[in-house]
Amino acid sequence: MELVCPAGTPAALRAAVEAGAQTVYCGFADETNARNFPGLNFDRDEMAAGVAFAHGRGAKVLVAINTFPHAGAEPLWHRAIADAETAGADAVILADIGLLAHAAEHHPGLRRHLSVQAAAANPDVINFYAEAFGVKRVVLPRVLTVDEIAAINREIDVETEVFVFGGLCVMAEGRCSLSSYATGQSPNMNGVCSPASHVAYAEESGGLTARLGGFTIHRTAKGQPAPYPTLCKGCFTSGDQTGHVFEDPVSLDATQLIPALARAGVTALKIEGRQRSRAYVAEVARSFRAAIEAQAAGRPMPKAALAKLSEGQAATTGAYAKTWR
Amino acid sequence: MDLTVGPNLFFWEAATVRAFYEGLTTAPVARVVLGEVVCSKRLPFWQNEIAQAADTLLSAGKAVAITSLALVTLKRERKATAALAEIGLPIEVNDLTALQSLPKGQPFWVGPLINVYNEGTLRWLAARGAVRVCLPPELPLDSIAVLARLGRDLGVSVEVWGHGRLPLAISGRCYHARLHDHAKDSCQFVCGLDPDGRDVETLDGQKFLAVNGVQTLSQSTASMAFQIEALREAGVTSLRMSPQSADFAQICVAYAARIAGTLTAADLAASLIAKVPGGRLSDGFVRGPSGAHWSGTATIGNHHGL
Numbered sequence: 337m338e339l340v341c342p343a344g345t346p347a348a349l350r351a352a353v354e355a356g357a358q359t360v361y362c363g364f365a366d367e368t369n370a371r372n373f374p375g376l377n378f379d380r381d382e383m384a385a386g387v388a389f390a391h392g393r394g395a396k397v398l399v400a401i402n403t404f405p406h407a408g409a410e411p412l413w414h415r416a417i418a419d420a421e422t423a424g425a426d427a428v429i430l431a432d433i434g435l436l437a438h439a440a441e442h443h444p445g446l447r448r449h450l451s452v453q454a455a456a457a458n459p460d461v462i463n464f465y466a467e468a469f470g471v472k473r474v475v476l477p478r479v480l481t482v483d484e485i486a487a488i489n490r491e492i493d494v495e496t497e498v499f500v501f502g503g504l505c506v507m508a509e510g511r512c513s514l515s516s517y518a519t520g521q522s523p524n525m526n527g528v529c530s531p532a533s534h535v536a537y538a539e540e541s542g543g544l545t546a547r548l549g550g551f552t553i554h555r556t557a558k559g560q561p562a563p564y565p566t567l568c569k570g571c572f573t574s575g576d577q578t579g580h581v582f583e584d585p586v587s588l589d590a591t592q593l594i595p596a597l598a599r600a601g602v603t604a605l606k607i608e609g610r611q612r613s614r615a616y617v618a619e620v621a622r623s624f625r626a627a628i629e630a631q632a633a634g635r636p637m638p639k640a641a642l643a644k645l646s647e648g649q650a651a652t653t654g655a656y657a658k659t660w661r
Numbered sequence: 662m663d664l665t666v667g668p669n670l671f672f673w674e675a676a677t678v679r680a681f682y683e684g685l686t687t688a689p690v691a692r693v694v695l696g697e698v699v700c701s702k703r704l705p706f707w708q709n710e711i712a713q714a715a716d717t718l719l720s721a722g723k724a725v726a727i728t729s730l731a732l733v734t735l736k737r738e739r740k741a742t743a744a745l746a747e748i749g750l751p752i753e754v755n756d757l758t759a760l761q762s763l764p765k766g767q768p769f770w771v772g773p774l775i776n777v778y779n780e781g782t783l784r785w786l787a788a789r790g791a792v793r794v795c796l797p798p799e800l801p802l803d804s805i806a807v808l809a810r811l812g813r814d815l816g817v818s819v820e821v822w823g824h825g826r827l828p829l830a831i832s833g834r835c836y837h838a839r840l841h842d843h844a845k846d847s848c849q850f851v852c853g854l855d856p857d858g859r860d861v862e863t864l865d866g867q868k869f870l871a872v873n874g875v876q877t878l879s880q881s882t883a884s885m886a887f888q889i890e891a892l893r894e895a896g897v898t899s900l901r902m903s904p905q906s907a908d909f910a911q912i913c914v915a916y917a918a919r920i921a922g923t924l925t926a927a928d929l930a931a932s933l934i935a936k937v938p939g940g941r942l943s944d945g946f947v948r949g950p951s952g953a954h955w956s957g958t959a960t961i962g963n964h965h966g967l
Contacts, residue, residue, distance in 0.1 A: 404778035407800075407807035433757075434781020456757075457734045457833075460742070464761040479833025484734060507830035507877070508732055510776060513799040514829050514870075517879055517952035520945070522799060524776065545864075549951055552863040568830075574840055574861045574872065581836060581861055581872065655833050659844065 337598055337605055337628050340398070340497060341621045344376040344610040349386045351618040353395045356625030360390055361398040361429060362610065368416040369400045370453055371610040372527030383423040396426040402451035403527045404432045404510075414438055421446045429475065430454075431510055436469040449473040452499070453510035453523065459491035466494050473497055475606065477509050478588070482596045482656050489601030498597060501620060502608025504588040504654050506568050514567045518549035530566045537562075554585075589651035591624070591638065594631045597656075662893055662900065662920050663691040664913055665795070665820055667773070668698045668728040668753070669904040670828065670873055672853040675707045681904065682714035685723070688910040689917035690902065692724035694753045696745075698731050698774070699831070700874045701738045702848070715750060726751040729759035731774045732831050732875065751792075760789065768792045773822055773901065774831070778804065780811050787815040795901050798822035798883060802891060802948050809896030818898045824916060825903025826858060826871055826938070827879035827952065836872040845875075856906035857938040868941055869953075879952065881943035886929040887956050888947050889919055908936045930957045 341357035343349035352360050363369025365377035378386060387397045399420035405413040413432075417439050420428050428446055430436050431453035439448055452475040456462050465471040473495040476485060489496055507514070509523075516522035519534040534549045543557040546565035553565035563569065563585035572581045590597070594605065605628065607620050627637055666685060669678070685693060695711050695718075697704045715725045727750045729742050743762035745752050752759055755772035763769055770793040777783055777794055786794065794817055796805060805821055812819035837859060838848035852859075858871030858878050871878040885892060885900055892900075900920075902913055915932055918924035934940050945954025 404776050405781065407779045407804035410779055410781055432776065432778065432782055433785055434779050434783070437785045438781055455732075457732060458739055458758055460739055460761040461733070461756065461758040464757055477833075479732070480734065487736075506834060507832045511731075511774060512830040513797075513827070513946075513952065514877065516799055516946070517827065517829055520949075520951040524778065524797075525799065549953075551867055551869055551953075552865040555864055570863075572861045572863060572869065573866075574859055577840055578864070581840065582832075582834075582877070 337594070337631070338603060339621065339624050339628055340604050340606040341617055342502075342607055342610040342612065343386070343617065344371065344373070344612065345614065346378065346382045346386050348612075348614045348617045349397070350389055351614040352621045353390050353393050355618040355621035357395060357621045359396040359398060359426075359604065360386075361400055361606075362386065363400040364416050364419070366412065366416075367403055367406075367525075367527050368413050370402045370451070370523055370527045371400075372403070373611050376611060380419050380423065383419070383425070387424040391424065397424075398427045398429055398449060399423070399425040400429040400451065401435065402429050402431045402453045404524045405435060406525065410434070414442075417443055417446070427473070433469070436465070436471070440469045444470075447472050449475065449497070451475055451510070452477055455479075455508040455510050457508070459488050462488065462492045462494065466492065473603065475499075478505050479508055479655050482593060482600055485597070485602060486600035495603035496601065497604035497606050498602050499588060499608055500590040500594065500597070500605045501624065502587060502612075504583070504586065504652065506583040518551050518567060520549070530564075535565055584650065584652075586650045586652045588654050590653050590656055591627055593653060593656050594627055594637055598631055662889070662898060664689065664823070664916060665899045665901050666690050666693040666913070667795070667825070667901050667903045668694045668696050670699055670826075670876065670878070671856055671858065671904070671906070672700070672703045672850065672874065673707070673856060673906070674853075675710050677856075678707050678710045679713065681909065682710070682717060684910045685913075686717060686721035688913045690723065690913050691899070692726065693718050694726045694728050694770070694772070695750075696728040698728045698755050698772070699876045700835075700852070701730055701735065701741060703850070703852075703874075704741070706850075726753045726770050728753045728772060729755050731755045732833070733758040734833065763790070766790060771795065773797055774828060777808070780807065783808055783811055783817065784815065787817050791817055793818040793820065795820040795822070798827050799946050799952070801946065802888075802895065805892070805897060805947070806895035809898075813896055819896065820899035820901050821885065821892060821897050821947070822883055823885045823900025823902055824912065825882060825901070825905065827881075827883050827943070827946070828876060829870070829879055829952075830877040832875050832877070835875050836877065837874045840872065860939065868939055879943060880939055881941040881953060881955070882933070882937035882939075883946070884930065884933055884942045884944060885947065886919065886933065886942070886944070887926045888944055889926070891948070905938060907938075912936060927957075
C-alpha cells in the first residue's frame with residue numbers, strides 16, 4: 337500500500353520523503369487548502385522545489401486545493417490548480433464540484449483526487465464523481481467501517497485512500513459548520529477549524545478554562561494536560577449528563593487495522609497533520625512505512641509505537657470499528 | 662419573496678406529522694419539501710404519511726418536493742435514494758448520491774446540505790437540471806448576492822435559510838443514542854423524545870447546540886427577521902422555513918406579514934422569541950462575526966448568553 341504523508345512546510349516534505357513516504361500532500365499558503373494555518377504551507381517556488389525534491393527520490397506530491405471557493409473569488413482557486421500543474425504536481429485533491437468541473441475542463445492532464453472534504457461515503461456518489469469529473473482516487477470520509485470500505489471497493493473502479501493516523505473528524509467532513517457557528521471561520525470557507533485566533537484560556541477557580549469564540553469548550557484541573565479546544569471534542573452538558581457529547585479528545589490510530597484495510601482493497605493510507613512538526617512527520621512516516629512493510633510480508637503490526645505522538649495521549653480506531661457509533 | 666417549508670428534521674409520531682402538514686394547507690407558504698433527511702431508521706415509522714401529505718398539500722395549491730437523505734452509507738439507504746426518482750415528485754438533493762440515479766434532464770431542487778458556495782458549482786448544477794437551490798446556511802450576504810444574481814441569469818431560484826435551528830453537522834455516529842448509552846444500531850429511537858432536538862449547553866451554562874440523532878443543530882433558531890430587505894435586494898426569491906414542533910403555521914404567517922411589509926422586524930423577532938424552542942435567535946452567518954450572533958436589539962441580544 338502507498339503511504340501518503342502530510343507536509344505543512346518544505347522541511348516537513350523533505351523529512352517525510354527521507355523517512356519513507358511514497359507520497360506527500362501539501363497546499364498553498366492561502367484559503368485554497370483546508371490547513372490554512374499561520375506560518376504553514378508553500379509558496380509557488382517552494383512547491384516547485386518540493387516536487388523536484390520528491391520526484392528526484394521517486395516520491396509523488398499531491399496538492400490539496402480542498403476548500404470551497406468563495407463566490408466572487410474563484411480565480412484564486414483556479415490559479416492554485418494551474419500553479420500546481422506548473423509545479424509538476426502528480427495530482428490535485430479537490431472537493432468542490434465547480435472546481436472539479438473547472439479542473440476537468442482546463443487541466444485534463446492533471447490527475448484529480450476527491451478530497452475527504454467531499455465526504456463521498458458510498459459507491460453511487462463515488463461513481464458519480466468518477467463519471468462526471470474523471471476523479472481517479474477518493475479519500476474516504478471517517479464515518480465508514482472497514483466492512484463498508486470493502487463493500488465500496490467492490491463497486492467502484494477508482495482508488496481509495498483512507499486516514500490511519502492523526503486528527504479525527506467525528507462529523508462528515510466538508511459538511512460541518514460548527515466552527516463558523518462559534519467563530520465565523522470554517523473548514524469549508526477558510527480552511528480552518530476551531531482556529532487558534534479565537535481560543536482564549538482563563539485560570540478560574542475550577543481550573544484552566546478553554547473557550548472558543550466565547551463558548552466554553554472544556555475545563556481541566558490544575559496540573560492536568562489541557563487538550564486543544566477543538567469544538568467537537570469539547571465537554572458539554574445535556575440534561576443531567578456532562579461529558580464529551582460528541583467525542584473524547586482522542587486521535588485516530590488505525591495501525592492495527594492495516595491488514596484489514598489492505599484486504600478491503602484500499603490503495604493508500606493517509607496520515608493527517610500538515611500542522612505538525614517536521615520531526616513528528618518523520619517519526620510517523622518511518623513507523624507507518626515499517627507497518628506497511630510488515631503487512632506486505634505478513635508479519636504482525638507493531639504495537640502502539642506512536643502512542644506518545646497522539647493528541648490527548650489517547651487513541652481510537654474511530655468509525656472503522658462499528659462499536660464506535 | 663415567498664416561503665418554502667423544508668423537510669422536518671426531527672422524529673415525530675405519524676399522527677403529529679399528519680396534523681403538522683394538514684396545518685400547513687392554509688398557511689402562506691408556496692412549497693413544501695417532504696421526506697426524511699436525517700436518519701433512514703426513522704422512515705418506516707412515518708413514511709406512509711408522505712404520500713398523504715403530498716396529496717393534501719398539492720390539493721391546497723402548494724408545490725411539493727421530496728428530499729434525499731443527507732448521509733447515505735448503507736445499501737438500503739442507497740436503494741431508497743435511487744427509488745426517489747420513481748415517486749413522481751421533484752427531488753430535493755441533499756446528498757449528491759441522489760444525482761447518480763436521477764435521469765439526465767430531469768429538473769431537481771438542491772437542498773441546504775449540498776455545498777453550493779460559488780458560481781462554478783451553481784453553474785454546473787444548473788446545467789445538470791437544478792431549478793431551485795437553497796444555499797448552505799453558512800454563506801455570508803456577499804456570497805448570497807453573487808449567487809442569487811447568477812441564479813437569476815441561469816433560471817435557478819435561489820433560497821436561503823430563513824427560520825429554524827441551523828443544521829451544523831451530520832455524522833456517522835448517533836449522539837442521541839450516545840447520550841442514552843445506546844449503540845446506534847440499538848438506539849431505541851430516543852431522538853423521538855425531543856421534538857426540537859436535545860439541548861446541549863457549555864460547562865458555563867451557555868445555550869449552544871442541540872443534538873438531533875446523527876445531526877447537530879444550533880440551539881438558537883436562525884431568523885432572517887432583520888435581513889429581509891438585504892436579501893430581497895440581493896435577489897433571493899424564497900426563505901426556507903425549517904419545521905419546529907410548536908406554532909409553526911403561525912410563524913409562517915408572521916414571516917409572510919414581514920415580507921408583505923405589515924409586520925416590523927422588531928415585532929416579528931419579539932413574537933418569535935416567545936415561540937421558538939429555548940427562545941433564542943441568531944442571524945450571524947448572513948451578517949455577523951459568527952453564526953451564533955444575533956443582530957436584534959440589545960435586550961434580545963442578551964439572550965445570546967455570551
